[in-house]
Structures are given as C-alpha cells and as structure tokens.
Amino acid sequence: MKSHITIYAGVDKNGNKENYTKIILKLGEVVSIVGHTGSGKTLLISDIEQLSQKDSVSQRLITIDDKLPDFEERFDPEKKRIAMITQNTKCVSDLVVEEFLKIHALSRNIFEKELVEKVISLANKFTGESITGEAKVTELSGGQTRSLLFADAILIGASPIILVDEIENAGINKSEILKYVKNENKLVIFASHDPAIVLATEKRIIMKNGAIEKIIEHTDADRAVLESVLEADRVIKYVQEMLRDGLELGGGM
Amino acid sequence: MKLLLVGGPPSTGKTTVVQRIIEKRKEKYKIAYLKMDVVTAHEEALICDTYGIEAKTVYAGDLCPDHAEVMILTDALKWAEGICADLLIVESAGLCLRCSPYLNQGVGVVVLSMLAGLHSVDKMKQLICFADVAVLTMNDLVCQAEREVYIRKLKTGFEHLKVLETNALQGIAVEYLCSMVDESKELDINTLELKGNPPLGTCSICMGSKKVGWKNHYGVVRQIDSNVSDYMYRGD
Ligand SMILES: Nc1ncnc2c1ncn2[C@@H]1O[C@H](COP(=O)(O)OP(=O)(O)OP(=O)(O)O)[C@@H](O)[C@H]1O
Ligand SMILES: Nc1nc2c(ncn2[C@@H]2O[C@H](COP(=O)(O)OP(=O)(O)O)[C@@H](O)[C@H]2O)c(=O)[nH]1
Numbered sequence: 001m002k003s004h005i006t007i008y009a010g011v012d013k014n015g016n017k018e019n020y021t022k023i024i025l026k027l028g029e030v031v032s033i034v035g036h037t038g039s040g041k042t043l044l045i046s047d048i049e050q051l052s053q054k055d056s057v058s059q060r061l062i063t064i065d066d067k068l069p070d071f072e073e074r075f076d077p078e079k080k081r082i083a084m085i086t087q088n089t090k091c092v093s094d095l096v097v098e099e100f101l102k103i104h105a106l107s108r109n110i111f112e113k114e115l116v117e118k119v120i121s122l123a124n125k126f127t128g129e130s131i132t133g134e135a136k137v138t139e140l141s142g143g144q145t146r147s148l149l150f151a152d153a154i155l156i157g158a159s160p161i162i163l164v165d166e167i168e169n170a171g172i173n174k175s176e177i178l179k180y181v182k183n184e185n186k187l188v189i190f191a192s193h194d195p196a197i198v199l200a201t202e203k204r205i206i207m208k209n210g211a212i213e214k215i216i217e218h219t220d221a222d223r224a225v226l227e228s229v230l231e232a233d234r235v236i237k238y239v240q241e242m243l244r245d246g247l248e249l250g251g252g253m
Numbered sequence: 254m255k256l257l258l259v260g261g262p263p264s265t266g267k268t269t270v271v272q273r274i275i276e277k278r279k280e281k282y283k284i285a286y287l288k289m290d291v292v293t294a295h296e297e298a299l300i301c302d303t304y305g306i307e308a309k310t311v312y313a314g315d316l317c318p319d320h321a322e323v324m325i326l327t328d329a330l331k332w333a334e335g336i337c338a339d340l341l342i343v344e345s346a347g348l349c350l351r352c353s354p355y356l357n358q359g360v361g362v363v364v365l366s367m368l369a370g371l372h373s374v375d376k377m378k379q380l381i382c383f384a385d386v387a388v389l390t391m392n393d394l395v396c397q398a399e400r401e402v403y404i405r406k407l408k409t410g411f412e413h414l415k416v417l418e419t420n421a422l423q424g425i426a427v428e429y430l431c432s433m434v435d436e437s438k439e440l441d442i443n444t445l446e447l448k449g450n451p452p453l454g455t456c457s458i459c460m461g462s463k464k465v466g467w468k469n470h471y472g473v474v475r476q477i478d479s480n481v482s483d484y485m486y487r488g489d
C-alpha cells in the first residue's frame with residue numbers, strides 16, 4: 001500500500017445499489033464513519049479489513065492503489081497491512097506490558113531501546129488510569145487495553161491503515177488521540193457515535209440502511225461546533241473525575 | 254477423489270472452518286464428511302442436517318484419534334468412494350499432540366486458535382510441522398500485536414507452512430483454503446503414507462510403519478465400523 005484504497009459501490013440491506021461509484025481514501029487522512037445503530041458501520045469497517053471482493057453481504061469491492069488485492073494481500077497476515085481495534089479484541093498472552101511490547105517490536109525486527117517507553121507514555125496520554133510497564137496485559141481495563149493497542153498500532157505496528165470501531169466507550173481522551181493521529185502518515189478510520197471524534201475528522205462517511213449515504217468534508221462550521229463539544233466533554237470529564245474520586249457534590253450542582 | 258484433512262486441538266474452530274468450506278464448495282463437489290473423536294461428537298448430525306451431505310463418525314475410544322484415523326482411512330476412502338463422493342473431508346480431534354495425522358497427499362490443515370496465546374505454538378510443534386497450511390481462528394477476538402507475533406513465530410518455525418488467519422464464523426479467508434483443495438491432486442490410495450513418524454505406543458504404527466489401513470498393522474488397531482469392545486488386538 002503506497003497511497004490509497006478505493007471502495008466501489010455495493011448494495012444496501014434491501015439489495016439496492018449504493019448511491020456512488022467509488023470512494024477514495026488516502027494515507028494521511030483521518031476519516032470517521034457515522035450512522036444509527038445497525039446502519040452498517042461495523043460491516044464497512046470489516047469490508048475494509050477483509051479487502052472485500054464482492055464476497056461480503058454488502059458486495060462492496062475494495063482496491064489498493066488501484067489494483068485488485070491478490071489472495072496473499074488479503075489473507076497472508078504478513079502481507080496484509082491493516083490493523084483493527086475493536087471492543088472485542090483482547091490481549092490473551094500472560095505477559096507484562098513491557099515484555100508484550102518488546103516481543104511485538106522484536107517480531108518486526110525493531111531493536112530501538114526507548115521504543116517501549118515511548119509506546120507506554122503515548123498510551124498514557126490516551127487513558128485516564130495510567131499504565132505501567134510491569135502491569136499484566138491480561139489485567140488491563142478495557143480503556144487501558146485499547147489505549148495501549150492504539151499506541152502500539154501507531155508506533156510499532158506495521159500497518160499504514162488503522163481501523164477503530166467504537167473506541168469512545170472506553171473512557172479514552174479523544175482530543176489527544178486525534179492530535180497525535182494527524183501527524184502520522186497513516187489512514188485512520190473511526191466508526192463512531194461520538195460527536196467529538198466525528199467533528200474532528202477531515203471527512204465523515206454517513207451510513208444508512210447498510211449503505212454509504214454520503215460523504216461530508218470537514219468545514220469551518222464543524223470546527224466551531226467541535227470547540228463547544230470538546231468544552232462540554234471537559235465538563236463531563238471533570239464531573240466524572242469528581243464522582244470517581246468519591247467527592248460529594250454540595251449545594252448548587 | 255480429493256482429500257482434505259483437518260486437525261488441531263479441541264475447540265479451535267475445526268468444525269466451523271469445515272462448515273465454511275462446505276458452504277463454498279457443496280455445488281462443486283459431492284462431499285463426504287468423517288469425524289474422528291474420542292467418546293462423543295456432535296458434528297455428524299450437525300453437518301448432515303445443515304447441509305444434507307453424507308457424514309460419519311468414528312470413535313477412537315482409548316486410542317488417540319490421529320492414530321485411529323491412520324487405521325481406518327483406507328476403509329473411509331472406500332466408504333466415500335462407495336457413495337460417489339469426490340471430496341472427503343476428515344476432521345480429527347487430535348488430542349495427544351505427539352502425533353500428526355497428515356499424509357503425503359491431499360491438503361493437510363491444522364486449525365489453531367489464537368486465543369491459546371503465544372506459547373501454544375511451541376507446545377504443538379509435532380502437530381503443526383507436517384500440515385500444509387495453518388488456519389488461525391479467533392482473529393476477531395485477539396489483538397493485532399499478538400496476532401502479528403503469533404504469525405511471525407509460525408513462519409519462522411515452519412518455513413514451508415502457509416498461514417492464514419480468519420474469523421471462522423464469517424470465514425471469508427476460507428476461500429483460499431478451498432482453492433488449495435481445487436488445485437490438489439486426485440488421491441492414489443496405494444501410495445498414501447503418513448508424513449511424520451508416529452511416537453511410541455502399542456501397535457505397529459508406533460513401531461514406525463507408515464502404511465495406511467488396519468490390514469497393514471497389528472497391535473491395538475481399529476476398523477471403521479467396529480465397536481469399542483472389539484478393537485483390542487488384531488493382526489496377521
Ligand atoms: N449492505 C448490507 N447488506 C446486508 N446486510 C447488511 C448491510 N450492511 C449491514 N448489514 C447487516 O446489518 C447488521 C448491522 O450492521 P452493523 O453491525 O455494521 O451496524 P453498526 O452501524 O455497526 O451498528 P452499531 O452502531 O450498533 O455498532 C449486521 O448484521 C450487518 O451484517
Ligand atoms: N469468535 C469466534 N468464534 C469462533 C471462531 N471459530 C470458531 N468459533 C467458535 O468456537 C467454538 C468451537 O468451534 P468448533 O468449530 O466446534 O471447534 P472444534 O472443536 O475445533 O471443531 C464454537 O462455538 C464456534 O462458534 C472464530 O474465528 N471467532
């Protein structure tokens with residue numbers, strides 16, 4: 001993968017052709033997918049992950065750099081370069097964080113000494129409860145796990161495409177993630193119900209009834225709204241912290 | 254007739270992978286399905302009822318299923334030929350992890366669950382090393398980093414091995430496996446042989462004979478339709 005993927009139209013849940021010919025997504029872009037529950041966000045993400053060749057229910061076709069992917073590019077994990085992070089993916093090996101990251105880096109022939117530290121400190125920018133190198137990966141909370149995996153995908157993972165399905169429930173610090181992601185030459189796609197993520201991405205894909213309904217480019221108006229959403233988010237986070245710390249809210253609030 | 258041999262530890266997704274293969278190829282082949290298990294197996298009814306294809310179960314009792322498979326395979330091939338099948342799928346619930354059911358013909362698949370964690374690869378060397386292709390399931394449940402390491406381990410440990418990962422419930426990657434079956438040669442029963450040397454045990458396979466079929470063996474051997482009670486000792 002050098003520059004972009006292209007999605008060619010499939011069908012919606014009723015079998016009607018989707019209303020576009022093709023959609024191009026480039027490296028360096030941060031894109032979101034929005035739509036009601038059941039509208040097909042996860043299926044679109046999984047189409048991209050599988051590089052579907054009209055062989056999923058949506059019948060979409062996806063090309064890499066204008067070429068049809070061959071079997072190996074689709075299914076040989078060493079040739080396929082797409083990382084996916086969802087609510088379901090877990091760490092299952094009995095390893096501490098440091099070892100886990102070291103083994104992953106070694107498997108990719110990366111021997112940079114400070115890398116493990118870098119990943120942990122990036123992960124800690126995303127999550128409220130900080131992660132230590134000595135913690136067991138199997139004992140991390142959902143939010144910690146996803147923060148660690150996301151930082152790992154950015155810094156150690158080989159994949160130029162990172163797909164993220166509903167990361168927000170994990171109590172992750174979104175504005176941090178987006179700030180960092182934008183500096184990378186990766187294509188990052190978020191399926192999300194979270195207005196802060198949706199408004200912060202450059203492009204949003206709107207899903208309806210299993211089909212891609214339309215694509216909206218980021219505007220200045222979005223940016224203004226994003227500011228108030230982030231402000232509201234900060235208030236929520238502040239109250240959340242107070243509640244978590246066991247403070248009693250006296251009087252007015 | 255073509256042969257697809259599916260092995261691997263229990264509950265790794267063997268039957269699920271087989272189901273996806275049947276769905277993709279039941280128009281192209283007349284498929285027969287044979288399950289080797291120890292004491293109970295639900296697969297025969299499942300496969301038979303869901304897809305309406307011929308299915309059969311053989312219980313290995315206190316033999317290792319992979320051992321039992323070697324004994325009954327020629328009979329099984331005759332059974333499949335008798336019902337005019339042109340693809341026989343054998344699912345073996347390999348349990349002892351000392352032996353390997355793979356043959357010098359057909360396609361040998363080992364199904365591994367990535368939920369078993371990174372160390373599991375080392376424990377199953379014996380089983381993995383004679384398979385043609387490893388199918389790694391549960392990729393929907395295991396994080397990317399561990400999957401990358403798991404696969405690197407397999408690829409460095411077993412150079413000839415093709416590796417593919419899949420969510421066997423969807424099974425899109427299974428098409429790759431199907432195309433390997435399509436490309437595989439027709440079986441020649443006379444030259445059929447185990448790839449690996451079986452471990453120590455109680456019969457002539459244990460002593461290193463690689464011949465397939467109970468007629469070629471003595472000791473604790475088994476026929477396809479025998480009861481658990483009459484398996485004890487036979488031989489010419
Ligand atoms: N184009 C389509 N054709 C047929 N079925 C579809 C199509 N798109 C989605 N579906 C099916 O609809 C169901 C819901 O889709 P999906 O899980 O992708 O929704 P979602 O937008 O991710 O929902 P949520 O917000 O709850 O996560 C799934 O079973 C999916 O396979
Ligand atoms: N999430 C998930 N579940 C799977 C996958 N493969 C198999 N399963 C489930 O794992 C269980 C065991 O699978 P089965 O095929 O019976 O394993 P077998 O004993 O090896 O034949 C079943 O409940 C399957 O539905 C997979 O890739 N992902």
Ligand SMILES: [Mg+2]
Pocket residue numbers: 041042043165
């Ligand atoms: Mg979803």
Ligand SMILES: [Mg+2]
Pocket residue numbers: 267268269296344
């Ligand atoms: Mg089974």
Ligand SMILES: [Zn+2]
Pocket residue numbers: 317318319320348349350351352
């Ligand atoms: Zn055995």
